[in-house]
Amino acid sequence: METLTTNNAAATDIYRPALHYAARDTWLNDPNGLIFHDGVYHLYYQNNPLGNVWGNMSWGHATSTDLLAWTEHPVAIPCDDNEDIFSGSIVYDRTNTSGFGTGSVAPLVAIYTSAYKPGSEHEGIQAQSLAYSLDGGYTWTKHANNPVLDRRSANFRDPKVIRYDGGEGSCWVMVAVEAQDFKVVFYKSEDLKNWEFLSSFGPANATGGIWECPDLFPLPVDGDPENVKWVLTVNLNPGGPNRGSAGQYFIGDFDGTSFTSTSAETAGLHSPDDHGAYHWLDWGRDYYAAVSFNDAPDNRRLMIGWMNNWEYANHIPTTPWRSPMSLAREVSLQTIDGNLCLVQRPAGDWTALVTQEPFSLAETTIDDSEQVLPGAAGTVQRIDVSFAPGSAKEFGLVLRGDGAKGTHVGIRPDEGRLFVDRRQSGQTDFHESFPSVDTAPVRSSSDSYDLSIFVDRCSIEVFAQGGQVTMAELIFPAEDNTDLAVFAAGGTATISSLQVTQLE
Structure with missing residues (x-):
């Protein structure tokens, strides 16, 4: 595999981070496709391989063995004349349900949003597509029959796919958003190619900006494996507690079909400015589009966010790169003063x-x-x-x-x-x-x-x-x-x- 650089190389400017990942000389935003595979943490991300402002959206790629030092690799999934490659996720298809594997090699499968360009067959539409890798995530092939899930919507995006194991067996579950409707939509699939609608969630809690980049995962309460709750995260822009971009979370239950929140209130019950009524992933100005790793070791729930804010993202004074990622954070669900909340701590030695x-x-x-x-x-x-x-x-x-x-x-x-x-x-x-x-x-x-x-x-x-x-x-x-x-x-x-x- 070709390697480009590490973020701990000699600094070329005074702002290049030592502890946080930043691309060598290009723009990045939302983390995508976070997965731990064969002893390596893979961080994919929204990337403009041709410049240091937003545009030409493709998936950049970096890897780490310790969540601290990151190695940059060539662009994983590039945009083309037909589509930009918007946010999404990656799963390890262990039993080759997709049929993309060969022989004894099970595939990694990326589920991403195709943002179709003018002149393409699906012009103006955002739909979900697949790509697969047979070499551990370094090279990718787009599925010949993309897109695999199309709602004929201009704002249907950011799929996070997980493996759900329930009383009636296991299946793939996707959470994505109808961004301007403040809705998270749930689908299921047996093979990652054919998807069945399950339910939707929202509007609820903060709706001061479009909803993006959802995630869904279970966590034990206070470390008790017999008491598990589900956490649904969704980012919004603008509408954050201190202006601009931010992420919120809901705590509740997921039964394989629908998510029921015990921490949600109907949108509009509070003023859009009543930020203290909601659960925020981070109260700072620069933590957005945070998602968690699939298959992290020891069932740890590890998250990374984009450390920037859409109010000024294209203008921050860094060159030739622009935007770092946050530190990896391990999240847990704890009872604080009688209430459940996410507790976050920096991950790594x-x-x-x-x-x-x-x-x-x-x-x-x-x-x-x-x-x-x-x-x-x-x-x-x-x-x-x-x-x-x-x-x-x-x-x-x-x-x-x-x-x-x-x-x-x-x-x-x-x-x-x-x-x-x-x-x-x-x-x-x-x-x-x-x-x-x-x-x-x-x-x-x-x-x-x-x-x-x-x-x-x-x-x-x-x-x-x-x-x-x-x-x-x-x-x-x-x-x-x-x-x-x-x-x-x-x-x-x-x-x-x-x-x-x-x-x-």
């Missing part, structure tokens, strides 16, 4: 990336001030900190700073809010909507606020209270803005513990 002895700070009180921490500076870091609130109106950290400016990440305890203020984070003038103060609800645990923050060259990902709340945000600081500071405003706050680990 981070100890392999540690470059020096961590910086540590013991119990320290800050009194209405901002203090730079000598010895804690860096551009690629993991920061673990616990705060005990005092009289301060807000407190937290200043990341990638220069002694005066930086990205503020902190807590407003009286409001019960986590916030990220990137108005002075570096380059912000490339788009009017980028400078922002973004917030999320957060509760203290035993009068403590605990944050794990992953800082990369153009982003931060915040995991609060053990991953109960997350915020992913792009930032574009100057190369020499490396300071880390602590602050409290309007009173005192105490740092119970702080550890800063340099990563590379």
Whole structure:
């Protein structure tokens, strides 16, 4: 197989991430076809192989063995004069139900959206098509009889296919969207080629923008395999809790035919701006189109999202590449204060990336001030900190700073809010909507606020209270803005513990 590059190669610009995947010199957006196969994690994604803005949609391809270092490969499924290759998923057809396998080789089968171009037989239509691979996912052949599922719709897209095992046997189940109708549609198949409509879900909860990129998976509640719930995720643009693109999730039951949510409310019951009434995958501005890996080892549920926002996606100041992916996150379903919610934690063995002895700070009180921490500076870091609130109106950290400016990440305890203020984070003038103060609800645990923050060259990902709340945000600081500071405003706050680990 041909290899192009890894994202950990020598940086060609100051924003190229060290911890997050980005294409070598092209545009990427939605993750597609996530699958673990033969010991390798495969990440496919929406890719413009001819430029660094959206267009010419094809499937790019990268692989990893540890979810941390990614190797880029040639375009997997390219667009052509007939169709763009929109989002979709990949399954391992172990028993060759599709008939695409040969001899002892079972195929990988990609189910993707054909967005048909002007002049094609299906002009203006989005329908679902197949491609298959017999070499482990590196080369692909389109099915001769595409499309295999056509609703004669211009906005029917983003199929996620899973293997469902129920009381009456197993089958393939597809979840896709009618994007402008705020509906997830469910189909089943025995052979991936012939599909039968099952049901639909929605509109429900957030409907401030079109629905895209759904996913469906079971999770044990609090780790109990005898108590399993199903999670349906769906992304929307715009309509996110802090403007622009975002993802929401529903918790409920799936019986092989329909999904019934215990966390959904009829669209319109709340104001479109009543974001606190819904479950969000991430409260930051830059986490969209998140989907999970099929066949992850040990039944882990691992997700990756696109780290960008359609409000300014084509304008972020990176070159020649544009847009990174998020870190891989392991998600679980836990009972928090009597309510079920997704808890997300970064996946991967981070100890392999540690470059020096961590910086540590013991119990320290800050009194209405901002203090730079000598010895804690860096551009690629993991920061673990616990705060005990005092009289301060807000407190937290200043990341990638220069002694005066930086990205503020902190807590407003009286409001019960986590916030990220990137108005002075570096380059912000490339788009009017980028400078922002973004917030999320957060509760203290035993009068403590605990944050794990992953800082990369153009982003931060915040995991609060053990991953109960997350915020992913792009930032574009100057190369020499490396300071880390602590602050409290309007009173005192105490740092119970702080550890800063340099990563590379």
